[in-house]
Amino acid sequence: MQPVIESQPESAFVAFGxxxxxxxxxxxxxxMGLSLTAHSTLKRLDQLGPQRLSELHAAESVTQPAMTQLVTRLEKDGFAVRGGDPADRRAVxxxxxEAGSAxxxxxxxxxxxxxxxxxASLSAPxxxxxxxxxxxMERLVDAVAAHTTT
Amino acid sequence: MQPVIESQPESAFVAFGxxxxxxxxxxxxxxMGLSLTAHSTLKRLDQLGPQRLSELHAAESVTQPAMTQLVTRLEKDGFAVRGGDPADRRAVxxxxxEAGSAxxxxxxxxxxxxxxxxxASLSAPxxxxxxxxxxxMERLVDAVAAHTTT
DNA sequence: AAGATTTATATCACTGGCTTATACATGTAT
DNA sequence: ATACATGTATAAGCCAGTGATATAAATCTT
Structure with missing residues (x-):
């Protein structure tokens, strides 16, 4: 029952939309049976290749234990695997x-x-x-990424 | 490690973006301490006024018990209230x-x-x-609503 | 109008996915 | 070598979802 926004006329309208x-x-x-974070993490791994667990947890904005558990689930389901980092034996x-990419x-x-x-149901214009x-919008996405990283 | 889409040239590109x-x-x-569904449900109540529990569960695509529990939580937190429907005494x-709208x-x-x-970080164009x-995009949203309802 | 069926909500037992706090192992610096 | 920092894992607990089932009210059937 709220009236439409009034503050920042232009960008608030954009925000609403x-x-x-x-x-x-x-x-x-x-x-498809996977959480939002699980999907997002798999997409990241698919696009960027192997990542450290700590990279993933920071990128996905979840706690480190949450990522540990998510990776455990993904591993159990056959969508991801843990491997050691030869350069740093603490890291994973x-x-x-293949199944994950699929x-x-x-x-x-x-x-x-x-x-x-x-x-298809929209008009051509x-x-x-x-x-x-x-x-x-692509640049908007980049800007969001930069903003949330900061 | 996937190549960019090839199938439906145009709309697949849109989908990706x-x-x-x-x-x-x-x-x-x-x-702000609320789940996605909780936010979405509150927004719906705010915009459309009182709704039946069953309307909410269908609209939010969660099971009926989930909506019962969500409403219970929202009620406990003071963001929503249950009221009887005089027309149908089974319904809620x-x-x-006020706190919910706020x-x-x-x-x-x-x-x-x-x-x-x-x-603000984007270029003017x-x-x-x-x-x-x-x-x-507004009409796209409407089309999505129509599509998922169907 | 009684009984059967359908509809609306609630309850129960369970799981997934997150949190904080903490432990443990490896790496780095003094 | 000792101390500190970093990377991951474990533990305990909460929140939010699920399917199966119960209960009450409305509707249909005869």
Missing amino acids: LARLYDALRRLAPR LVSIT LVEQRRVAYAEALDTVL DRAAIIAALPA | LARLYDALRRLAPR LVSIT LVEQRRVAYAEALDTVL DRAAIIAALPA
């Missing part, structure tokens, strides 16, 4: 497995298909507007 | 409280501020592109 977009995308995202290098790919396809259906904004 | 945007927005969203009408507003402001900081795409 993006918040709604976020909720919508959340509903659309295929779960986590790598994605899962990431599978989810991405499912997500793309779901979005495809939705996009709307699709064009969204596509035109993608590079800017 | 939106997926990244989604992850970024997820990191940026202020938690859940309403948001929390929703507070979070929205915090989210807007966080996004504001991030948006990038901001403009994102703003230009907002109406289209």
Whole structure:
């Protein structure tokens, strides 16, 4: 029952729109039995290659024990493996497995298909507007990453 | 280690960009001690007024017991209240409280501020592109809602 | 109008995924 | 060599979800 925002006229409007977009995308995202963090971690491993457990925990904004446990679960499910770091014997290098990569790919396809259906129901100009904004949104994503890292 | 998408050239690209945007927005969203579902449910109650427990469970895509428990927690924390439906004495009408509305507003402001900081770091053309795409994204959100309801 | 069925919510037992606090092993510096 | 810092693991506990089931009210059937 709240009126629409008034403070920072322009960016608050953007925030409102993006918040709604976020909720919508959340509903659309295929779960496939894995948590948000699990998906995000697998995607990271898939894109960037083996990472230290401590890198992962910082990147995913969860505590270190949480990441230890997540990696244990991923390992149990066959989506990731622990390996030692020859350079530092304290460290653990986590790598994605074939099955893990396959899962990431599978989810991405499912997500793309779901979005495809939705996009198909939009008008051509709307699709064009969204596509035109993608590079800017890409930089928005980078800015968010930089902001949360800081 | 996956190559970039190849299948549906255009919409898959959009999907990829939106997926990244989604992850970024997820990191940026202020938690304030409530779960994603709790926030989403409160927002719904705030915007649409009192709802049945069963409406909420369907709308939020959680099981009915989960919504019963969530409402119990929200009630315990003073953010929502249960009320009977005079028309159907089996039903429970859940309403948001003053404190609940205040929390929703507070979070929205915090989210807007966080996004504001991030948006400020973008170039003016990038901001403009994102703003230009907002109406289209709004309709995308509606389309997602229609799609997931179906 | 009585009984059967459906609908709305609640309760129970369980699991997953997170937290903090702490332990332990390896690396680094003095 | 001793002390401190770093990387990971373990332990105990909480929150938030699940499926199975119970209970009460509404609806249908005859």
